[in-house]
Amino acid sequence: SKEKTPFIAFVLGGPGSGKGTQCEKIVEKYGFTHLSAGDLLRKEISSNSENGAMILDTIKEGKIVPSEVTVKLISKAVSSWENHKFLIDGFPRTEENRLTYERIIGAEPNVVLFFDCPEEEMVKRVLSRNQGRVDDNQCTVKKRLKVFRELNLPVINYYSKRGLLRTINATGTKDEIFEQVRQIFAVYEP
Ligand code: UP5
Ligand code: MG
Numbered sequence: 354s355k356e357k358t359p360f361i362a363f364v365l366g367g368p369g370s371g372k373g374t375q376c377e378k379i380v381e382k383y384g385f386t387h388l389s390a391g392d393l394l395r396k397e398i399s400s401n402s403e404n405g406a407m408i409l410d411t412i413k414e415g416k417i418v419p420s421e422v423t424v425k426l427i428s429k430a431v432s433s434w435e436n437h438k439f440l441i442d443g444f445p446r447t448e449e450n451r452l453t454y455e456r457i458i459g460a461e462p463n464v465v466l467f468f469d470c471p472e473e474e475m476v477k478r479v480l481s482r483n484q485g486r487v488d489d490n491q492c493t494v495k496k497r498l499k500v501f502r503e504l505n506l507p508v509i510n511y512y513s514k515r516g517l518l519r520t521i522n523a524t525g526t527k528d529e530i531f532e533q534v535r536q537i538f539a540v541y542e543p
Contacts, residue, residue: 357437360541361460364442365509366468368488368497369478370523371530375468376440378531383538386436390444393426394418412488415496417446417504420453428457447504451511465512466537468530470523472498 362385364372376387394412398405404422411418423444431439441462445451455461479494488497512518521533 358460359431359437359439361462362438362440363444363462363465363512364440364468365465365505366523367470367472367475367501367505368494369475369482370468370470371478371527372442372468374527375466375521375530375534376442378527379440379534379538382535383438384436385438385440386434387440387442388427388430389442390423390427390446391442393430394423397422397426409487413493415488415493415500417450417500420447420450421457423450424453424457427454445508446500448507448511451508461515462512462517464519464537465509465517466534467509467512467518467520468523469520474524 364376366372373389376385376389379385380387391412394408398409398412408418408422427441427444445454475498476494479489479497480491482489488494509518519537521530521537523530
């Protein structure tokens, strides 16, 4: 129930590093609720919400949606679930995202997973995904990578200094990568 403080894992990594893929496996094995910030934002676009057009423009450019918008969507989603174990996938993207989350939610995550993947591999995965995402094209991928390098890596470094970061080598097969994930979550098993 909601009296219990939730256990929150942030899941970070560049575009196509495999965050969503590994989150699905974590859900299956450990019973987390998976909240992808990107999916929450894409849902806002398709439901024609007041911010939909702004979010679409931002995602097409590979830029970052204003923190308040994203944090409110995450906060609403967390409180709509009875579960108390959450994967927050693809957030925070910037130091400002992180600080806004801390201010509104009033807590740090319990752990931060970082899927570390070479850029050329990430590009290859994104461009072969073929699921009709407006940002899965050569031009936007380049922009997403630049934003990842310049804005998200500082967040990752911050969590490393805080001792919360768990880095996963995100090359190899999906199962090989999940084996590393499993070793991280084993620590939290009763
Ligand atoms: N694949 C996965 N693992 C593989 C493996 N080991 N070997 C071979 N192939 C593998 O995987 C990508 C593809 O690779 C899939 O086809 C998969 O089968 C294959 P996936 O698991 O989808 O990777 P993921 O890291 O989730 O990639 P995604 O493209 O979703 O990452 P992004 O971070 O770019 O996208 P997100 O949805 O998080 O954000 C999209 C945009 O929303 C951002 O660019 C930004 O504009 C906006 N946004 C915000 O503004 N604020 C936020 O807080 C969040 C998003
Ligand atoms: Mg994803």
